[in-house]
Amino acid sequence: MAESALNLRERRRQKTLRRLTDVARRLTGDRGFTGFTVEELCEEAGVSRRTFFNYFAAKEDAVLGFPVRRDDDAIDAAFVTGGADRPPGGVSTTLLDDMLAFFIARWGRLSLTASEAKRVFAIIDQEPRLHTRILQLLREGEQTTIALVERREDLAPGDIRASTLVHVVGTLNRIVAEEYLATHGDAPPSLDDFADRLRERAAIVRALFA
CATH class of the missing domain: 1.10.357.10 (Tetracycline Repressor, domain 2)
Incomplete structure (x- = not known):
């Protein structure tokens, strides 16, 4: 049970990580890197600002796909x-x-x-x-x-x-x-x-x- 829950959490984490990266790259392609804020990125991805910074140290890292962990x-x-x-x-x-x-x-x-x-x-x-x-x-x-x-x-x-x-x-x-x-x-x-x-x-x- 514990291993199954861990795997589920990891799948969810990877899904959120992927969504944030995809949205960051799309917004950068559409508007340029300075054309959107972290708050706008979070709104598009459906996550909170706090969640974003649990995954990425900066907006640049989300675009590049370099997570904190x-x-x-x-x-x-x-x-x-x-x-x-x-x-x-x-x-x-x-x-x-x-x-x-x-x-x-x-x-x-x-x-x-x-x-x-x-x-x-x-x-x-x-x-x-x-x-x-x-x-x-x-x-x-x-x-x-x-x-x-x-x-x-x-x-x-x-x-x-x-x-x-x-x-x-x-x-x-x-x-x-x-x-x-x-x-x-x-x-x-x-x-x-x-x-x-x-x-x-x-x-x-x-x-x-x-």
């Missing part, structure tokens, strides 16, 4: 506790593979189709304020991931190995995501296909640097 704790924990066979002063032998699995798991939580991605990119291109915000959010996410690597590997803050890993795999992730969305149209995201593409790129990097 991302529910990535399990993914983060699996990565942090996965380190093994770490030589003194070195890093885990599975670190790269586990970092790839981390990004793949994050992708698996998305449901973005190519048409939705194009719509968001078009809005960002028209609204410099959104471009600035997404860069900020991406930098924050990058720093959070670097901190996870440092924590997992017992590295000192600022150890260049952690940032290098995140920058390299993060760049591969972005390239594969763009390629994937360009070739899949409106088909539902395929986690296996995305994972194969990302691991293929990583294998090339391994061979080049071997």
Whole structure:
């Protein structure tokens, strides 16, 4: 019963999250980002202002689809506790593979189709304020991931190995995501296909640097 209630709450949360994002993007497309208020967005979506801020920190985040709570704790924990066979002063032998699995798991939580991605990119291109915000959010996410690597590997803050890993795999992730969305149209995201593409790129990097 408890698990069923939890699943129901999560479905409702996802439905509200999706509705707020859809309305925010529609209003931005129709009126421009400054052409509507949070109150008007809430009225269109049928939620209270308080509910809105339980889901998003700002109007920009609703348009971009970056909620306050991302529910990535399990993914983060699996990565942090996965380190093994770490030589003194070195890093885990599975670190790269586990970092790839981390990004793949994050992708698996998305449901973005190519048409939705194009719509968001078009809005960002028209609204410099959104471009600035997404860069900020991406930098924050990058720093959070670097901190996870440092924590997992017992590295000192600022150890260049952690940032290098995140920058390299993060760049591969972005390239594969763009390629994937360009070739899949409106088909539902395929986690296996995305994972194969990302691991293929990583294998090339391994061979080049071997």
